[in-house]
Amino acid sequence: MFGSLFSITLAPKPLMSPRLILNASLLLIAVPISIVDLRERRVPDILSVGGTVAVLGLGAILRREGFLGQLLGMAAGTTAFWSVRFASGRKLGWGDVKFSALIGAALGPAGWFWAVMAASLLGLAVAGFLRAFRRIDSQAHIPFAPFLTAGALFSAIAAESLTGLLLGVAG
Template identity: 30%
Template structure:
């Protein structure tokens, strides 16, 4: 691992810790209707929390998991979410840096790291990672996916993919001393495929909701549009595999709950976390699996 890659990964860890702390706030306040700009307070005694009592992970251990004012316990979920978000951000940074996710693009290979497309892809996936954590926590807590997060998140992803597309078109791909560097030109297809993927997955989930309103929430439908946009950017294989993985993972989890007696057939089980988990499976392995399958068919 080069020093530059190491620096980006370490920075992602530190940034992930800070974002994880903010996501704890988002997961608690948005469903409760509490403004995000309000100062941090103890949820039990309402005492203000000073900045040095709010350092991710460290402060929880320094305070021994208790409020400095009332002494009542602070949930260990706070440092766990902060630490897991940091790991999540680091894995995304390392994956984008080393994985070269667009192996059919001319900007790949030695020109990938540090390119405009690299930074656009990295920021887009880190934003999606933050949305994944926040929406998973909220859906598990209140079995709801707030429009206040899903819809702006979807819009942000579309804008970031558009910027990344424009940056990719400006990247040098070849050239010599006589002609100078050439550029790839703007390839609009990945962006259009992302929009198609978002619309397609939105419509698919909408049809499922119309057929079975009790089995699919409106928030799941909107989240599917966001997820389909991200997956469509990576390719059709990622889109199909990610959509299938959501139902597979959710079905396995539901089956385990039924077999262990922790849920009944009519029990409401949050599906948002499995839509998100399926999306990440599609991002990581969807395209390789798709190419492998097409190779078997040829």
């Protein structure tokens, strides 16, 4: 009777899970990327490419079973954004393509999907608001990295629940 009680209270709990470490690492890199993109309208390779390498390295060390998912997320982020860049006549920057790869590497394919969905909806809402109040015109170039960062934060918090909900509805 008391054995199970003591085993619960005496069992050490990890302070940080591998997922939490990867999410925190992504956000520590994503915030400076957003600041630079807002100020200079560019995403520095040292942060996006270097961050991708760092996140993949952390993932390989911390969660070997999830490393394939990280690679698939990176591939999804790169391929999808490269396709958008190509189809849009290069209106999406290379920095955003590389940042998308970082987000995919950190969050995996499902997390990347939810991050991009949230970023796109938020970006459209802000652009629509700015356009409605005549703060920008139809030719304005709006930095996308801050929206990707907000989407990544949203995904880090809610992706698992949203994916489960979506699969539960579809199944």
